[in-house]
Amino acid sequence: MGLIEEVIKGNPRAAARIMRLIEDDVPEAREALKKLYPYTGKAYIIGITGPPGAGKSSLVDRLVEEFRKQGKKVGVVAVDPTSPFSGGAILGDRIRMQRHSTDPEVFIKSLATRGHLGGLSKATDDIIQVMDAMGKDVIIVETVGVGQDEVDIVKTADTTMVVTVPGLGDDIQAIKAGILEIADLFVVNKGDKPEADKTVRELEMMLDMSAPREDGWKPPILKVSATKGEGIKDTMEALEKHRKFLETSGRFESYRKDRVAHAFENLLRDKLFHMVMSKLKENGTYDKLLEDMFSKRKDPYSVIEKLRCQCVLDTENN
Numbered sequence: 001m002g003l004i005e006e007v008i009k010g011n012p013r014a015a016a017r018i019m020r021l022i023e024d025d026v027p028e029a030r031e032a033l034k035k036l037y038p039y040t041g042k043a044y045i046i047g048i049t050g051p052p053g054a055g056k057s058s059l060v061d062r063l064v065e066e067f068r069k070q071g072k073k074v075g076v077v078a079v080d081p082t083s084p085f086s087g088g089a090i091l092g093d094r095i096r097m098q099r100h101s102t103d104p105e106v107f108i109k110s111l112a113t114r115g116h117l118g119g120l121s122k123a124t125d126d127i128i129q130v131m132d133a134m135g136k137d138v139i140i141v142e143t144v145g146v147g148q149d150e151v152d153i154v155k156t157a158d159t160t161m162v163v164t165v166p167g168l169g170d171d172i173q174a175i176k177a178g179i180l181e182i183a184d185l186f187v188v189n190k191g192d193k194p195e196a197d198k199t200v201r202e203l204e205m206m207l208d209m210s211a212p213r214e215d216g217w218k219p220p221i222l223k224v225s226a227t228k229g230e231g232i233k234d235t236m237e238a239l240e241k242h243r244k245f246l247e248t249s250g251r252f253e254s255y256r257k258d259r260v261a262h263a264f265e266n267l268l269r270d271k272l273f274h275m276v277m278s279k280l281k282e283n284g285t286y287d288k289l290l291e292d293m294f295s296k297r298k299d300p301y302s303v304i305e306k307l308r309c310q311c312v313l314d315t316e317n318n
């Protein structure tokens with residue numbers, strides 16, 4: 001299949017075609033992912049999250065520029081889980097990162113939710129796989145950080161950067177515990193604003209008060225102005241430092257194993273659900289069960305316990 005070989009060679013048009021199949025969730029997408037799988041697992045993945053309008057895309061644009069100067073091939077996935085329509089944020093991404101669109105070694109993909117987040121998160125993972133197989137050295141994933149599901153998307157990253165801005169007031173407290181835990185780097189963007197130093201100090205205090213991380217990494221706080229291009233070099237150095245930390249501590253590899261497990265468990269959940277559902281729906285059992293639960297003759301807990309699914313786990317290894 002020529003298309004797959006083209007993707008592995010890094011052909012952006014071939015990759016775009018596969019990504020469209022992934023978004024449309026058609027069976028061909030899975031076939032392509034099967035063939036690309038052996039070529040994945042090499043890219044360094046950076047997750048960037050933060051409130052809407054924090055300047056994430058502007059920052060990504062700067063980072064892409066720096067990575068390109070180092071000769072690295074870069075992929076960007078901008079995920080917008082907030083808008084049910086491919087609205088403002090995606091338009092913003094296009095404008096913010098436009099200057100890289102003519103660079104054949106930079107691949108930018110925007111993804112908007114089409115309903116449920118589960119699907120979005122899966123599509124994101126699959127698109128990262130395609131970019132990885134394309135030979136991208138670095139893949140940057142931008143997500144709007146508002147809830148738990150977005151945090152999950154970032155969990156697939158090697159290094160997670162949390163972007164905040166001055167003037168959020170008490171909202172800095174809104175950097176929830178969950179986000180504090182996942183941040184390997186904090187960026188206070190819009191550092192050109194006068195209140196930026198105060199925000200940096202508040203963050204420092206918050207970090208000082210929180211328990212030290214189990215892995216021993218102390219997340220740095222960087223003051224950046226993405227639009228003015230200030231603090232970018234420091235951010236790049238901090239990224240490099242974290243990457244080295246991951247390598248020397250063996251986490252670079254263990255994160256890859258985690259990702260394999262994560263992807264496998266997601267697929268398994270999906271597969272088992274569909275297997276059971278189609279079995280139940282085969283001869284009207286499902287409707288009968290629903291009726292029984294509705295009229296309280298049965299309860300869903302006991303129904304699940306009594307499910308006898310004839311799934312033969314027939315793997316090659318046993």
Ligand SMILES: Nc1nc2c(ncn2[C@@H]2O[C@H](COP(=O)(O)OP(=O)(O)OP(=O)(O)O)[C@@H](O)[C@H]2O)c(=O)[nH]1
Nearest residue numbers: 052053054055056057058089092190191225226227
């Ligand atoms: N003053 C100032 N404005 C900035 C800076 N960085 C970004 N902006 C502005 O902030 C606005 C939002 O920037 P984006 O880069 O689109 O922010 P974002 O976080 O990607 O936004 P969403 O993807 O919509 O959540 C734009 O008007 C930028 O020009 C900065 O360092 N200083």
Ligand SMILES: [Mg+2]
Nearest residue numbers: 056057092093
């Ligand atoms: Mg953006």
